[in-house]
Amino acid sequence: MSISHWKRSPVPMRAEPSDAVVIGAGITGLTAAYELAERGLSVTILERHTLGWGASSRNAGFLMRGVAESYARCCHEFGRETASRVWRWSEENLALLRDRYSITDLDSYQAIPSSIVAMSESEAEELRTSANMLEEDGFECTLQTSGDDTLWTNVKPEIALVNPNDAAINPWDLVNRLKDSLMRAHPDKVTLIENAEVTHFDPNGHPLTRSHAFLCKTVLVCTNAWASELLPSLGAQIEPNRGQMLALRAKGVTLDASYYLNRGSEYIRQTHDGTIILGGMRTLRETEEQTASDATTHALQSALDGYARKVLNTEIEVIARWAGTMGFSPTGLPIIAKANEHPGNIWFCGGLTGHGMSLGARTAKAAVESMQANKPSPFPVS
Numbered sequence: 473m474s475i476s477h478w479k480r481s482p483v484p485m486r487a488e489p490s491d492a493v494v495i496g497a498g499i500t501g502l503t504a505a506y507e508l509a510e511r512g513l514s515v516t517i518l519e520r521h522t523l524g525w526g527a528s529s530r531n532a533g534f535l536m537r538g539v540a541e542s543y544a545r546c547c548h549e550f551g552r553e554t555a556s557r558v559w560r561w562s563e564e565n566l567a568l569l570r571d572r573y574s575i576t577d578l579d580s581y582q583a584i585p586s587s588i589v590a591m592s593e594s595e596a597e598e599l600r601t602s603a604n605m606l607e608e609d610g611f612e613c614t615l616q617t618s619g620d621d622t623l624w625t626n627v628k629p630e631i632a633l634v635n636p637n638d639a640a641i642n643p644w645d646l647v648n649r650l651k652d653s654l655m656r657a658h659p660d661k662v663t664l665i666e667n668a669e670v671t672h673f674d675p676n677g678h679p680l681t682r683s684h685a686f687l688c689k690t691v692l693v694c695t696n697a698w699a700s701e702l703l704p705s706l707g708a709q710i711e712p713n714r715g716q717m718l719a720l721r722a723k724g725v726t727l728d729a730s731y732y733l734n735r736g737s738e739y740i741r742q743t744h745d746g747t748i749i750l751g752g753m754r755t756l757r758e759t760e761e762q763t764a765s766d767a768t769t770h771a772l773q774s775a776l777d778g779y780a781r782k783v784l785n786t787e788i789e790v791i792a793r794w795a796g797t798m799g800f801s802p803t804g805l806p807i808i809a810k811a812n813e814h815p816g817n818i819w820f821c822g823g824l825t826g827h828g829m830s831l832g833a834r835t836a837k838a839a840v841e842s843m844q845a846n847k848p849s850p851f852p853v854s
């Protein structure tokens with residue numbers, strides 16, 4: 473979305489100053505605001521649309537250990553220490569969501585393993601290597617070679633790597649819980665303003681909306697796939713990628729785990745009431761899906777329908793179709809960085825590459841620590 477010169481022209485009014493402004497009210501922005509408020513800072517959250525409007529309320533709800541690539545590949549590419557750190561972060565993320573935000577109280581919370589499925593011998597070999605390395609590094613996991621639920625019966629994977637301590641949740645419930653917990657814990661420190669699009673920064677690095685200037689000491693940009701709009705240089709590293717999804721009913725289907733197939737290109741799980749949540753096939757039309765649009769397309773939705781029928785091997789009744797946009801980083805690892813392209817103390821946190829449910833809160837904590845200590849991301853950025 474672009475803003476015309478005419479709407480920017482009036483001199484903005486000064487909003488109530490705060491110590492920090494967080495831009496974007498998704499998982500990252502909300503949990504970062506909590507971290508800032510815990511450290512005694514007053515925080516204003518500015519959201520262009522409404523609470524959780526971006527990927528945070530549109531995703532599949534996997535609370536899954538690790539990132540899209542296998543542990544073996546991550547170790548090979550980034551070194552064992554980095555891979556083990558990001559795996560550890562995802563475990564700490566779930567612990568944080570359970571302990572601070574009490575997500576296990578939510579009706580939609582499921583303590584359910586996630587299962588990374590290999591369909592070819594080469595992928596199976598990679599999962600075996602990953603399992604060995606995970607165990608050596610102290611991460612609990614098992615290798616599964618057979619199963620009797622719907623996926624194992626119809627898809628007949630070579631092997632699956634199971635993360636036994638993962639979970640799943642309705643992401644919209646999670647977003648609301650993050651907001652409620654934040655407001656309950658820090659009612660005097662945090663203000664959330666919806667329908668407040670930050671259009672640019674003033675010469676001192678203060679965020680401006682069409683009507684107001686927000687004076688503050690630090691800014692944290694948590695706008696995910698839209699990062700390049702405010703931070704053209706740093707944000708250009710974040711590639712918008714659309715994910716399309718289905719919710720459906722299918723008689724007689726049981727899924728014993730949340731399944732991750734084709735290196736996360738496809739994902740399927742079952743909620744408490746039996747509804748099947750299925751998404752992905754992004755790699756089928758990769759260029760078309762590199763967009764920040766949240767529109768569904770006929771081609772991709774038809775492919776998802778076909779995939780659902782194949783995996784479930786039964787008639788399906790689709791009850792919802794939607795799309796959301798992820799922010800992919802060049803490495804697939806989170807990005808925490810100071811945006812030196814503007815004056816002032818402006819930071820970015822994001823690029824969670826399809827794993828923001830599983831990494832967002834822990835990454836936001838690290839971002840706030842980095843801002844306070846003025847030190848960059850612990851992960852390779854490109």
Ligand SMILES: Cc1cc2nc3c(=O)[nH]c(=O)nc-3n(C[C@H](O)[C@H](O)[C@H](O)COP(=O)(O)OP(=O)(O)OC[C@H]3O[C@@H](n4cnc5c(N)ncnc54)[C@H](O)[C@@H]3O)c2cc1C
Binds near residue numbers: 520534535668
């Ligand atoms: C289809 C799909 C399935 C997924 N499945 C999973 C999953 O199962 N498990 C998992 O771990 N992750 C999953 N993800 C990824 C996860 O949803 C994201 O990584 C995570 O939600 C990112 O959170 P965020 O707060 O960084 O960004 P977002 O939730 O996208 O929030 C960014 C916010 O910034 C706002 N904004 C943008 N520009 C401005 C501006 N100029 N001014 C003010 N506000 C602005 C937006 O309106 C938006 O609300 C999935 C994503 C998608 C799209």
